[in-house]
Amino acid sequence: MSAQGAGTGTPEQVIFFDNKDYSGNSQDFPVTLPATGCTPCTELNYVKFNSWESYVSSGGSAIILFDGHGCSGKTSGRVPANQGVIQGTLSNSVDSFMLCA
8 A cells, every 4th residue: 555665764654534624534554764865655555545635744744635546637746744734626636646855
């Protein structure tokens, strides 16, 4: 379900919620954060839910959200990793992400 970084890194989790106030259905995605750069692309479970409106992360400095699989399509650019409300056309349509150190 999620991509794991090769070699050493710090285990982190990114949790997506289907409401803007960090509530409702949620799903967590464990990733291994490298010392520099970003994690490999992580696919969200779009079959179960595809209505993510907010997120929180246990680490990292930035997260990049994508509306396509394989980290393609429209992107959020780098937004703060700690937590955020998914803005604009990406709201309800995030399909993949990368967490960055």
